Amino acid sequence: MNVIRLFTDIFTITDFELRKIWHDSSQVFIRAIQPILWLLVFGQVMSKINLMSSSIPAGYTYLQFLTPGVLAQSVIFVAIFYGFNMVMDRDMGLLHKLLSTPIPRYSIVLGKTLSAGVRSVIQALVVFILAVIIRVQLIMTPVSIIGVIVIIILTGMCFSGLSIFLASFFKTRERIMGIGQAIMMPLFFASSAIYPVDIMPTWLQVIARINPLSYIVDAMRALLVTADYSHLALDFGITVLATAVLVTLASTSFSRIIR
């Protein structure tokens, strides 16, 4: 009974979050601009430079290498500002009203993070379609597609959890905006998203190895590009672990937002 309630509550919150996209899909496209520029501008230029090609697995182009990284980035763009939305809702009366319903706090967080996950899939789809249009060779089997969707949902949950967790401590829009941006950069650059970890200086390699984003990108790369599944279990494991930890932290800290 309680489990059923938990799932219906989560589903309700996710459902209505997604209806907002249905009513106004413009932000899906606006948020796609930056990842698209990464693929079109950065990706195209870097393909011409041989510098890194030695570290990229043989037989693959740089664009193939980059596409999973940019997919992950588009997801993080969606997720990292979820805390910001929560604080917006707090500044109106929305969050107070939501918290005055009988549903437990953790189902609110689970519902919100799950909707971030589903939104992320929609967001990534835009980037994915572009990658196909510009003829990036990607593996498109049912298994690889489903695997990538699962990874994307987890990524959306993971980083929206992080964002909500941070929001419950930083509390104001300005600070959260600042923190979100401050995290974005190192998260992206100190990972395997845009260049192989091998070419980084050692200290950066260390950071990249503890950055969950590296594992997320690695998993997507294995599924979409290399079909080398030797790390896949590890990648999935770390992604699930990071998601579980951050969503749990967010659930316990979340009601601080309104205090």
Place this chain on the structure above:
Amino acid sequence: MNMIEVDGLTKRFGQFTAVDTVSFHVDKGEIFGLLGPNGAGKTTTIRCLLTLIPVTNGKATVAGIDILKKPQQAREVSGYVPQDVSVDGDLTGYENLLFYARLFHVAGSARKERIREVMRFMDLAEKANDLAKNYSGGMMRRLEIGQVLVNRPRVLFLDEPSIGLDPVAKRMVWDYIQQLRDEFDATILLTTHDMNEADFLCDRIAIMNGGKIVVTGPPSKLKTELGGDIITITSDNSSCRQVLQQLGYQLLPQSQDHDCDLVADNGEKKIPEIIDKLKNHGVSTTSVSLKEGTLDDVFLKYAGKRIGEGDLTWQTTRAVRRTERRHG
């Protein structure tokens, strides 16, 4: 039966005490008003009762449920209309209602009918499928009240239900609130800055100031206790106030040197007497006026401030937030 019972409720934010050992009760089917100047602690009291923020000290029950021991159950029987905008502008009016119907676990079979009923009751049926951000302020407020009605709560907490509404819309909301009590048998705790509203709606009121309840009672009783009519005397002589005090008249706190408000039984009979006495002390009067004591005066007496000071800022804030909601 007491549907709300508050005993020694205290809420501190750090060193600051926002709600200070507040005690009151609300009977079943009663409309109870919390009045007080800005920052008096009204909203904080409501948030404590809805278990939104932890209580520092004290006890409270809602519909007999201990809010400290069973917060989730207490929330199940409560409905809350916050002071700030709480409709989701990115969803339609219908979806706003459906969302809360589902969060309150209204049975799937009853949902549609409930929502339609609320839409009709709140006069929103025509705009059901418009995005709420395109609603007028009054419609938003009605939708906000409608949202809690889908659950048929037994206890309603309305934080300034008619804020920012024009007189016609206000009147409509008042009628709805009364209907809620009469038709749904709801118990209602509301806060307001509008003395007419309190006078019109509330069976009993409590005036809060600086986190404390200073007086509780039915509006009519509080007005009677004021001791009669209000006589306003203006004079060129700056010792007017002092002399009146020496003569033993009961002055209201807002009185100035030249400009005094005092309370008296049978005011019209007292006026000649007062003017004579003042003259004997060398104080001539430039004008005298008389009015019956109102709830405004009751408020002034207990809160030491005229209501509505700063009220406007709230309305502006709400308007700004509503705009943000639309455009942001």
